[in-house]
Amino acid sequence: MSGRDHDARLAELEQRIGYVFNDRALLREAVTHGSVDSGAKKRRDYDRLEFLGDRVLGLIVAERLLDEHKNEQEGQLAPRYNVLVNKHACARAARAADLGAALVLSPSEEASGGRQKEAILGDICESVIAALYLDSGFETARAFVTKFWGDAFEDVKSAPRDAKTALQEWAAARKRGLSYVMIKQTGPEHAPHFIIDAVVDGYPPVRGQGGSKRDAQRAAAAAFLKERDAHG
Numbered sequence: 416m417s418g419r420d421h422d423a424r425l426a427e428l429e430q431r432i433g434y435v436f437n438d439r440a441l442l443r444e445a446v447t448h449g450s451v452d453s454g455a456k457k458r459r460d461y462d463r464l465e466f467l468g469d470r471v472l473g474l475i476v477a478e479r480l481l482d483e484h485k486n487e488q489e490g491q492l493a494p495r496y497n498v499l500v501n502k503h504a505c506a507r508a509a510r511a512a513d514l515g516a517a518l519v520l521s522p523s524e525e526a527s528g529g530r531q532k533e534a535i536l537g538d539i540c541e542s543v544i545a546a547l548y549l550d551s552g553f554e555t556a557r558a559f560v561t562k563f564w565g566d567a568f569e570d571v572k573s574a575p576r577d578a579k580t581a582l583q584e585w586a587a588a589r590k591r592g593l594s595y596v597m598i599k600q601t602g603p604e605h606a607p608h609f610i611i612d613a614v615v616d617g618y619p620p621v622r623g624q625g626g627s628k629r630d631a632q633r634a635a636a637a638a639f640l641k642e643r644d645a646h647g
Contacts, residue, residue: 421519428517432543432559436550445546446514446539448529450521461542464549468541469500471548475560476500479568490630493637494578495571499564501644502537508563509536514543578637582613585640592616595632613639 425442429435436442441464449460476499480492498504509515515530518539529535540563548556586593594614602608609628612620613635621642623635 421517424517428512428514431512432547433562434547434551434555434559436546438550441546441550442543443519445542446517447519448521448524448535450524450529451519461539464542464545465538466545467548468543468545471553471556472505472541472544472560473500475553475557483568483572490633497578497637497641497644498571499567501641502534503644504564504567505537505540506533507567508560508565509540509543511563511565512540512543512559514539578633578640582615582636582639585643586615591618595635596620597628598622611635615639 421443422439425439425446428442428446445461445464447460449462451460473496476496477492480495480499484492484495515536518530518535520529544556544559547559583593592615596612596614597609598612599610600607601610606626608624608626609631610622610624611628611631611634612622613632614620618639621635621639623631623633623638625631625634
């Protein structure tokens, strides 16, 4: 793709997201896949921006959940957060904004369908959020999330499935055994603290903690599901 063609695609992307960058180089970096190089010198790709975008997205979502669910505690907010902040949610938003059309990919990644890959779309969504944040600040990044997460915030207003149930269904669908292993119990009898691992056959154990065995199991299940989403 020529530089002129890509500039045209970036301009079209700016129209779709409703924001024109002051520093177009930030947007170009945000949509450049790590497989792309330019001779002996590697181009700047979206890897670093993705790192920042994940944190900006998390803050945007956490702030909105606190505002919309004023009477809920962390144990009720966390499952909603996990539904909204993961690679699958980001990929859905990327499709809604058609971010894939602006991606810069190596010929081999292009040939393998990189523009439609869930993991790449999730990454580019986070990198674009970071680029918006760096170019214009938190409110501009928030406007993108508000627009392209669409009804997702409404969808989580109904109580999400318990993390243990969700993990049980996920493991059963893949014919994987699931168990919870007590690692440690500390604290006095009236205020115990449990550390428990969620163990799914074929996967590393993931740890959770809580004031009861059930809470620790839920925390471990939620942590497992979060790690699964983060790795596609």
